[in-house]
Amino acid sequence: MTDNGDATPLVQMEGVNKHYGALHVLKDINLTVSRGEVLVVIGPSGGGKSTLCRTINRLETIDGGTIVFDGRELPAEGKALAALRSEVGMVFQSFNLFAHKTIRENVTLGPTRVRKIAKDQADKRAMELLERVGIASQADKYPAQLSGGQQQRVAIARALAMDPKMILFDEPTSALDPEMVQEVLDVMIGLARDGMTMVVVTHEMGFARRAANRVVFMADGQIVEESTPDEFFTNPSTDRAKDFLSKILTH
Amino acid sequence: MRWSTVDELIEYGPFLAEGFLENIKLSLVGFVVSMVLGTILVIMRVSPTPVLRAAGTIYVNVVRNTPLTLVLAFSALGLSDTLGLAFSDVPRTNSFWVVALGLSAYTAAFVCEALRAGINTVPMGQAEAARAIGLTFMQTLMLIVLPQAFRVVIAPLGSVVIAMIKNTTVATAGGYLADAAANMKEVFDTTGASIPIFLGIVVAFMAVTLPIGFLTGWLARRLAVAR
Ligand SMILES: Nc1ncnc2c1ncn2[C@@H]1O[C@H](COP(=O)(O)OP(=O)(O)OP(=O)(O)O)[C@@H](O)[C@H]1O
Ligand SMILES: [Mg+2]
Numbered sequence: 001m002t003d004n005g006d007a008t009p010l011v012q013m014e015g016v017n018k019h020y021g022a023l024h025v026l027k028d029i030n031l032t033v034s035r036g037e038v039l040v041v042i043g044p045s046g047g048g049k050s051t052l053c054r055t056i057n058r059l060e061t062i063d064g065g066t067i068v069f070d071g072r073e074l075p076a077e078g079k080a081l082a083a084l085r086s087e088v089g090m091v092f093q094s095f096n097l098f099a100h101k102t103i104r105e106n107v108t109l110g111p112t113r114v115r116k117i118a119k120d121q122a123d124k125r126a127m128e129l130l131e132r133v134g135i136a137s138q139a140d141k142y143p144a145q146l147s148g149g150q151q152q153r154v155a156i157a158r159a160l161a162m163d164p165k166m167i168l169f170d171e172p173t174s175a176l177d178p179e180m181v182q183e184v185l186d187v188m189i190g191l192a193r194d195g196m197t198m199v200v201v202t203h204e205m206g207f208a209r210r211a212a213n214r215v216v217f218m219a220d221g222q223i224v225e226e227s228t229p230d231e232f233f234t235n236p237s238t239d240r241a242k243d244f245l246s247k248i249l250t251h
Numbered sequence: 252m253r254w255s256t257v258d259e260l261i262e263y264g265p266f267l268a269e270g271f272l273e274n275i276k277l278s279l280v281g282f283v284v285s286m287v288l289g290t291i292l293v294i295m296r297v298s299p300t301p302v303l304r305a306a307g308t309i310y311v312n313v314v315r316n317t318p319l320t321l322v323l324a325f326s327a328l329g330l331s332d333t334l335g336l337a338f339s340d341v342p343r344t345n346s347f348w349v350v351a352l353g354l355s356a357y358t359a360a361f362v363c364e365a366l367r368a369g370i371n372t373v374p375m376g377q378a379e380a381a382r383a384i385g386l387t388f389m390q391t392l393m394l395i396v397l398p399q400a401f402r403v404v405i406a407p408l409g410s411v412v413i414a415m416i417k418n419t420t421v422a423t424a425g426g427y428l429a430d431a432a433a434n435m436k437e438v439f440d441t442t443g444a445s446i447p448i449f450l451g452i453v454v455a456f457m458a459v460t461l462p463i464g465f466l467t468g469w470l471a472r473r474l475a476v477a478r
Contacts, residue, residue, distance in 0.1 A: 059379060079387065086385025096380035099476045100399050110384035113394065144477035155380075162384055 010035045010070055010166055010197050011056055017064035018051060018221075025051050026062070027221040033166070033199060038192045040208040040229065041201045043218035044244055049201040052218065053170050056199065057088040070165060086114045089159030089167035093175050095151040097143035103130065103154050104139040110162045122161075129157040133187050149180030153187055166197035173204060203248055205233060217241045260447040263438045267448065270434030271455050277351050277419040277430065278459075282412060284355035289362025294392060296367055307363070314360040319418055323425030326353030331426075343429065350425035358415045365407045369400030374478075402474045409467025413460045431455070 011033035018026035025048045033039055041049045054060040055067060058074050058081060067074045069088070075081045097106050107126035111117040117125075130136040133153035135146075143151055152172055159167050169188065173181040185207050192198060192211035202208065208215055208229045215232040217225040217240070225232065225241045236242050295307030314322065326349050330336045338348035373396050381391040401408075420432035427433075431452050438448060 057383060059383065082382075082385045082387045084385075085383055088383075090380070090383040092376060092380065094374075094376055096374075096376035098377065098380065098395055099478050100402065109394065110386070113390055114385040142477060158380075158384065 006035055008035075008071060009033060010037075011199075012068040013055075013065065014068075015065035016055065016062050016067060018048075018055065018060065018062050025221050026055070029065070029223060031216065031223065033197060036195045036197055037214065038196075038198045038200065038212045040212040040215045041199065041218055042203060042208070042215060042232075042244075043224075047219045048221040049218050050170050053168050053199060053201055056168055057085050057090055059090070082114070086110065086162050087165045089162060089164035091152070091155050091159055091167060091169045091172050093171040095143070095148070095155050095175075097151055097154055097158070099143055102140050102142055103135065103146070106143070106154060107158050107161045110158065114162070126157070126161060129160050130154070132160075132190075133157045134183070147180060148176045149183045152176065152180075152184045156184075156187055156191075160191075166199065167191070169198065169200040169202065171201050171203075173202065205248075209233065217244070219244070257447045259438075259442050259445050260451050263442075263448065264451070266438065267431055267434050267452060268455075270429060270431035271452065273347070273422070273427075273430040274416070274419040274432075274456075275459070277347070277354060277422060277427075278412075278416045280351040281354045281358055281415050281419070284352065285358035285362050285415065288355060288359035289366060290397070292359055292363035293366040293370065293397075294389075296363065297370060297392070299388065311360045311363055314357055315364070317357075319354070319357050320421050320424035322357045323350055323353045323421065326350070326356070327424075327426040343427075346425065346427040347429075350419075350422045350427040353425050354415065354418060354422075358411065358418070361411045361414070362408065365404045365411055366397070366400055368407070369402075369404035370396055372403050373399045399476050402471070402476050405467050405471040405474065409463055409471075412467075413463055416460055416463075417456065 009032045011031070013029050013031040016026055016029040016031075017024070029052065031052075041052065043049055051060055055062050056069070058067075069084060075084055097103075098109065101109065104123065104126050107129060108119070108122040111122040111125065112119055127136055127139065130139055133156055135150055135153055135157070138146060138150065143154070146154065156167075156172075172188070173184050176184065181204070185204060188198070188200070188207065189211045200207070200212070212229045215227060215229050216223055217232065217236070217238070219240050225236060225238050227237070232241070233245065236245055292307050292311060295303040296311070298304055298307075327346070331345065331349050337345055339345040377395055377399065378391050381395040382388075386394065419430060422428075422430045423433050435448060435452055439445065442448075
């Protein structure tokens with residue numbers, strides 16, 4: 001989908017550091033995301049996964065190092081930053097659909113306000129995307145009228161409506177009732193198959209095994225281990241990862 | 252005060268009604284201008300620019316803690332007379348605008364604080380999601396945050412508007428001597444204080460303010476955002 005044969009990485013993080021006061025949450029992070037790649041980020045709570053994810057569209061600023069997106073360093077602010085964010089989709093743990101707007105309006109807001117696409121065209125595209133994630137029949141409802149799984153699929157459609165070069169997912173299924181997890185993962189697996197570049201913070205091993213090209217294990221603000229999903233889940237090389245996996249597997 | 256003079260209410264009714272119409276006109280201008288100004292102030296108070304934030308904070312805290320009569324006197328004496336700021340060559344029209352804008356400037360501080368309380372109820376994730384799809388700071392505020400904040404504070408804003416309508420009766424402090432309270436005083440100067448006239452004016456105000464209270468309460472329930 002976004003893979004245009006360009007061999008340069010889409011995201012390149014070099015020596016990235018971030019502090020919250022005295023707390024060092026990202027320690028010298030070096031990470032590359034290739035075009036069309038699906039990268040799963042996994043690790044214990046408080047390890048810095050969300051922060052890492054949010055630095056890529058600069059919802060969090062960094063205090064050291066560089067992040068290059070699609071050949072350009074992230075803009076610091078203003079119109080250029082807004083333009084960058086429009087190319088990087090984001091799906092949140094708590095969905096964050098616009099509560100006062102209908103499902104359809106949630107999906108058309110970005111295209112009409114940021115991309116200045118005509119309303120009827122944006123509506124048409126929104127319905128196609130809602131069809132794709134299986135929510136078309138709910139287009140005129142408000143977010144609070146939908147289940148969590150449905151809201152999260154709308155959030156994915158909202159991100160897709162901007163034709164992003166990549167999508168960041170921060171624990172997209174953690175807030176869902178168990179029976180709704182799969183419907184969201186299925187949509188994500190579909191996206192991965194279509195070649196969308198994705199960074200996914202998740203503990204869903206099934207998703208990682210089926211869709212991820214690479215797994216990054218993060219703890220205490222550092223990337224501790226980086227390997228293929230199979231390698232990571234069957235034969236982790238660090239004690240830290242072994243310990244972590246034994247805990248999530250027994251749950 | 253005397254009860255004996257219901258016929259005085261009839262005799263001076265038109266004169267008092269004329270005055271009351273001025274209260275309504277002041278209220279209408281005050282409503283529009285204070286909403287706009289209050290919105291601008293709250294944008295300043297939540298903006299990422301420290302200078303704007305500081306200016307908004309200082310304005311609100313100074314104006315909100317100054318008695319309205321002083322704000323109006325300042326508008327009339329300071330701005331209009333000393334600085335020669337004139338809205339019209341006709342003194343009466345000029346005074347009307349001095350008072351209307353003084354009242355707006357005063358009420359805007361309360362509108363700002365009501366809206367700010369509303370903004371605080373909008374979850375952070377709403378603004379984050381807006382920024383994440385590429386909306387600018389202003390778009391995020393105008394399209395996502397303020398519309399939700401506004402719905403939460405419709406009822407408190409109703410109270411602010413009701414207070415403002417009643418506040419039009421101190422127009423005299425800004426040199427505008429044509430409203431219902433000023434006319435009432437003029438009538439009382441000739442007839443002596445009269446309870447029917449007094450109650451008539453109270454009823455006129457309540458006829459305007461009570462429906463506003465009911466309407467905003469109803470709107471608040473109707474427009475509430477489900478989460
Ligand atoms: N806004 C903030 N202010 C201060 N500290 C913060 C802030 N956001 C996160 N932190 C801290 O930074 C560390 C990393 O947080 P982060 O949310 O990135 O971890 P995480 O790996 O996503 O954890 P989880 O699995 O719980 O979501 C944590 O110790 C957290 O408490
Ligand atoms: Mg997290």
